[in-house]
Amino acid sequence: MLMCRDLAEIASDYIDGELNGRQNLSVKMHLMMCKDCRTFIGNLRASSNLLSAHSSGKADEEFLRRIDERVAEALSVRKNKCSDSE
Amino acid sequence: MNTAVQPESEASLIEDLKRGDSTAYRRAVREYSPGMLAVARFYLDHSSAEEIVQDCWVTVIDAVQKFEGRSGLKTWLHRIVANRCKNRLRTAKREVATDFSETLEPELANRFNSTGRWDLPPKLQFHDSADTLMENGALSDCLDKHLSTLPETQRSALMLYEAHQHKSDDVCNILDVSASNLRVLLHRARQKIFLMVETFQETGEC
Known part of the structure; x- marks a missing residue:
């Protein structure tokens, strides 16, 4: 039982x-x-x-801003690469 | 409260990410980073986990071009994080230490007598709905505090399953645990939250 x-x-x-x-x-x-x-x-x-x-977990704003910066940097490198190859 | 990206808007978000739209990235970073961090924290300490999540977003810029949508965007991102973490652990020859031997929290196990009946049964019923309970700011703060003291393995499993609404199979895959071990992780974490809410309702203290 x-x-x-x-x-x-x-x-x-x-x-x-x-x-x-x-x-x-x-x-x-x-x-x-x-x-x-x-x-x-x-x-x-x-x-x-x-x-x-x-909340499904909060990330602190400072951490998110650091990601934004890294992403913005990587996007601009990618954009430059694409325009170079055109 | 469900703020998750809906399927049709997820498809348009993916298209925007593929085009390299910076606004779309800002939105996605806010939507998905907490879950990605929960995955990384299963494997790594806080600062390494944050570093991995940042690196993953940079990887995503190229990788998303090949994303075919066979899984949802959230699951895909969580897998990228998990794989990176596993690689890092492999390099460092470290393994995640977990204890799956006991299914009951000691504090709860002590409330049964030797015949297996309740000695100290739960006294109060949690009458309020979850939304009403969450309107209590003090309880919400208390929940945050307790979540932060859970072992990382339990917290990650709980966050992915309950808060990020992943299916069991996905959680097992992402965290690399067996289905039975996931059940233990979830049950142990839920018991701790149950004990916390019980104390809070009885004493008003966290």
Whole structure:
């Protein structure tokens, strides 16, 4: 029988639909009987949604400006090369 | 909030990049660099990762001419970064150290008794939707703080899967981890975020 700890171990796989049919069924059966695990799964799912809603990672503006400079430089070299070959 | 470039505008962005349009590059750099940095940070320290991302953008100027769009632009860029990082590690003969042996965070594992039942079950239900939770500035700051303390391997996997919405196969390919190891990385990282939100909701402290 699936215990609460076992369920906690595979909780992300359940949320992401990565379990096989038999495992999925035993998680569902356990969740029907166990309020604590229902709360846990709900909260873990909320944590996952929270991360999706959170910014997809911010890069600092100084870093982005340095990339802009490198790109601008490389674009101008490329442009000059192209006009030389024309 | 989904600000990702939509397929039709991605096609026109690619055309603009191929023409060497500097405005298109500025837009693409802002859109894709955070994800590229997340990939590089899986393999390298912060300053080497930033250096690799800068180098990759320079490479992209020529490489994009041959880009046929078989994968999305984001996946293509992430693969370029991953390959560069792997090459650098190969040269330096270093490997990424990762621990895939435990699926439960110790702090969570300690909340079960010897029969495998909850000793300290979760008390509160996270009622609010993710968007409502994110409107709480203090929680958002707390999340940033915790994300920055995650091991790089967990954070990169989490960012690519959750925030950049890559499919599992793509994440495995980009980070060079097996599907089962990716599952461990994701689960460990999510548990840490769960524990953080729980503490925040119970105590109001980060």
